[in-house]
Amino acid sequence: MNVKVKSEDSNKKKGVVKAKVARKERNPINPTKFSPSWVAEHSKDAPGFKMELIGRIREGVKKADWKQLIHYTDSTEKEFEHILPASISSMQKKTVYGKETSERIYELARLFGLGYEVFDSKEDFKKWLMTPSSTLGNKIPFELLDSSFGFEMVESEITRIQYNVYS
Secondary structure (H helix, E strand, C coil), X not given: CCCCCCCHHHHHHCCCCCCCCCCCCXXXXXXXXXXXXXXXXXXXXXXXXXXXXXXXXXXXXXXXXHHHXXXXXXCCCHHHCCCCCCCHHHHHHCCECCHHHHHHHHHHHHHHHHHHHHHXXXXXXXXXXXXXXXXXCCECHHHHCCCHHHHHHHHHHHHHHHCCCCC
């Protein structure tokens, strides 16, 4: 088979335009819609948002989506060990997590999304999460995330900060 290669000058004369291909960045985060990472990036509620999340929780979070959330939050699995209802070693063996673990992952995604929005940067939010809060009984907010009540308290505190309502 013969292939003719035209010079760049002949392409310019005929109006042929070459498209430049963008380089892939290292470890790009391009989450699928409604995955935990997507939820963290799009923390605002949209029509049908919560119903979609309920369905995703029932289906179970895929291991790849969990890993993507960890990467997005600049965290490690070890940091979330006491928060998740399953051990890290157990999670590493599965490809899809159960309902309880999936729900906690989505709670984390929503909380981190809200925190990033309110604190303007991942670093500032993570610093706040690890600093004792007087309004939370001088507890470290991150340590309260192992229960639904703790999540509620931390989320409520972030919302107060968002609206400049301090106790």
